[in-house]
Structure formats: structure tokens, C-alpha cells
Amino acid sequence: MGKKKIGRNDPCPCGSGKKYKHCCGKTEQQPPVDLFWKRVGEFLENYTDKLAKFSIKRAGNYAYTMAVDEFFLWPEETDILKDLLSEHFPIFLPWYINNWYFDPDELEEEEDIEKIDLSPYMTISEIYLKEKGHRLDSLQRRILEANIKRPYSFHEVLECRKGEGLTLKDLFLGEIQFVSEKKGSENIPIGNILFARTLTLDDLTILDGCGTIAIPPTYKREIFELRDRMRKAYNPLTVEALNEYDHEIRDLYFYIYESLHQPPEIRNYDGDEIFYTTLHYEIDDPKTAFEKLSSLAKSWTKKEMLEDALYDREGHLQQVEIQWDRKQKKGEQGLGYVLLGSLKIDRDKLIVEVNSRERAKRIEKEIKKRLGKHARLIKKEEKSLDEIMQSRNDWAEDASEDFPQPPSLNPEIREKIKELYAKHWVEWLDTSVPALRGETPREAAKTEEGRELLKALLQEAVEATKREKDEEISSFQLKLIENVIEELGLDEMF
Secondary structure (H helix, E strand, O other), X not given: OOOOOOOOOOEOOOOOOOEHHHOHHHOOOOOHHHHHHHHHHHXXXXXXXXXXHHHHHHHOOHHHHHHHHHHOOOOOXXXXXXXXHHXXXXXXXXXXXXXXXXXXXXXXXXXXXXXXXXXXXXXXXXXXXXHHHHHOOHHHHHHHHHHOOOOOEEEXXXXXXXXXXXXXXXXXXXXXXXXXXXXOOOOOOOOOXXXXXXXXXXXXXXXXXXXXXXXXXXXXXXXXXXXXXXXXXXXXOOHHHHHHOHHHHHHHHHHHHHHHHOOOOOEOOOOOEOEEEEXXXXXXXXXXXXXXXXXXXXXXXXXXXXXXXXXXXXXXXXXXXXXXXXXXXXXXXXXXXXXXXXXXXXXXXXXXXXXXXXXXXXXXXXXXXXXXXXXXXXXXEEEEHHHHHHHHHHHHHHOOOOOOOOOXXXXXXXXXXXXXXXXXHHHHOOOOOHHHOOOOHHHHOOOHHHHHHHHHHHHHHHHHHHOOOOHHHHHHHHHHHHHHHHHOOOHHHO
């Protein structure tokens, strides 16, 4: 049986209280859901502006300034507020209208209360409803009432339907909702997180206030840490609890926003600031130097290093390279060993290259201890990461466009890399991982929260692997990650 036709004199299905012929019936025929979505969206767009003007008329800019200061958590440097407001206005304005309220206790001077003609502890939308609600139709009143004190939260994107909307999971409340969003529903990767307020009216849920960034899933750990703190006071979490933690939730969003907009601070595996350092030594005998320094290489034997060495006609060692490395510590991620630097012996010279000042000091001590007076430091050169990048850019500008590309990996090297990757992912399953709060992946997979953290880590691993330039290695490692997902029983999460 088909849907019942809406009569011209029937109540409009959008909920306005008007007859259909005087409301949505005047527009071209669209599905009632689309008409409802359009009507709610247009009202919010118009009235958010109208309510902001209403508040300024009643309290001048004083209340507005108080709200801005509170929204950005009372920064010490108030001159940055203008820039912050420009960046975050899409999430400030709905909060100002529907969440902020005037608290007399926050006034700096008691006489300042005369500057604010707003009822204390009531949001602007509540005050407007109380004073002017009679001017609104039933749908408009319902929209304003439903939107009062809707909290901001972090929402994971579970599904995107192009031109229709998004399925979101509230990471605090655990609620899963389909959000109607016509324009922004096609460019957000699955697994990313939105900072937003949701408004639900009947069967329609929309966003009224949404951050301008899609947050990578790797930030779930910080979000869950806040969720754990909140649960100590409120369990289960509710909308009221999120409103109580409004400042903390917003503070976390600003932290994430800033960290995503700042250039990443690049450090080496040990956390040292990058400084490419070259040490030039004069040595007495290459063979002695090699014998004394070769044990700095943990992943290579003397025999393996000498296979690529150069000798003179009499068979005396002339040139050889030592890879200075160490075994990974428990809980560290990688392929078993950490490269610390390289030592190149060339007749009466020893050239050491490391990527931090800290490692330079360590290797200087080692060389002094092992070679003593048989090695003399002649020169030390340092270059910051910025200097290195600039020199590379200068070189690229001068280089020919058809400069030959570096050769692909040697098949033997590729197989060795595959072997190391395979070993890494097998051992990773039973390795304590800091991002999993010290648990192993197998242990984390036993709890709902652990599984969510695992999902975030594995999504990051997949994206990083897809950027691998060697297609064969990329494909091989993606298969390894798929095996890990299956082993941990996470298939339904991907």
C-alpha cells in the first residue's frame, strides 16, 4: 500500500502547526523528511544570528566578551582572543546561544551587574523562549527547546553516505546516530573523529556546531583518558555529565586542534632533537680501529661487515663501514634494532655521522675509550634539520627534471625487510604497547575500550603502509596487518 497523500488542509508533516497548503505545500514537492531537514536547518541558521543580536541588545558586548573569554578558557594573553574566535567561530556561536549562561559570581566588579540585562543561570535561548516564545510556531519552539544545553562531544565516523549524511558514534556516551548532512558527508574518512553538538528532533539528527578539522583516530587515547576521569564522577555518562565537564572537553579539543596545526617536532628514535653531526677523526691504523669499534654493530657480524671492505695489494684493510646500532628495548616499536649512526674508516680517516648532539657525545666517549690516543678529533660539523631541508630544496631547484630516479630495492634486501616485518607483527601481538596503556594487543582485545584503541593503532598502521613507495613491501605488510586483525578478532571493526 502506498503512502497516504497529504491533503492541502491537513497539518503540515514538518510539525510547524500550519496547514500543509500554507507551509511546505507551497514549495515544490519533496519527501517530508527532506522538507523537515530543510525547515529545521533554515530556522537554526536564521535564529542563531537573531539570538546573538538579542543578547547584545540586552547586555551590550559585555556578556559576549565574558562568553568569549570563558569559551577559550580564560587565556592569559587576551590579545589572542580575536584570532581564536576567527578560527573557532563555527563552534563558539551555537555554544554561546545554547550553552553559556550569565553567572554573577564571575563578575570582576559588583557594579558590573548593571551592564547585563540577562537572567542569571539561564541560556540566551531559554531567556528568548521565556520572553518571546509566543511569537514562534510549535516547531520553532521545539527546535529551541531541544537545542538547550546540548553538549559538545567527540564523534567517531562509522559510515558516510554521500549527499545524505554520516553515522556517528559518541565516544563519551556510546550513542550511535545517523546525522543528516548533505554537504559535508563525502570527504571525511571512516574512523576519523568530529568535535560537534548534535540536535535530535523526532527522527532527525543534525549537527549544530562542528569543529573545522577531522581528528585522526590516534587521538582516541587522549579522549578515552578524559572519559575515564569523567566516569569516576559520573557512571554511566549522561548529557548532564558532559555539560559538567564542558571546560575539560573543550580544552582537549583545543589541544588536539593546536597539535594538528603545528609543524610536527621531528626527533630521533631516542627523543633527541635532530642535529646532523659529522665527526672527523685522524686514526693510526684502519685495522686496529675496526677491531676496536666493530662491536658497536649489534645486528652485523665482523664477517658481514668485511664482505664489502676494501684492501690494498698487500691485503691490508683500507676501507670499511660500521653501522652503530642497538637492540630495541621492551615495548619499543620497530624491526628489532635501532640505528644510531655510521662509522666509515678510510685509510687514516674515521668519519662518524649521527643525527643528534646527544649521540655525538656518546660516540665521542666510546671512541676515546676504545682507541684512546690512536684517534684524534680534527673537526666537528653540525646542521639543523631546517638547514638540511633548505639545502635539499636548493639542490632540487638546480637539478634537471629528468634526473634519474634511485634504483628499486635489491631483491635480497626486499626479502630481508619482509622477514623483519613478518617477525615484528608476530612479536607485536604479545608486546606491551604504551598506546594501549601498557597492555599487549592480545590483552587489549579482551575489552571494548582496548579494542577501540587497537582499531585506532591499526588504522594508523594501514595508512602509513599505504604510503610505502615499494608496492611489493606495502602489499606484503598490509597482508600482515590483515592477519593481525583476524588474529585479534577485530574483523567486525574494519
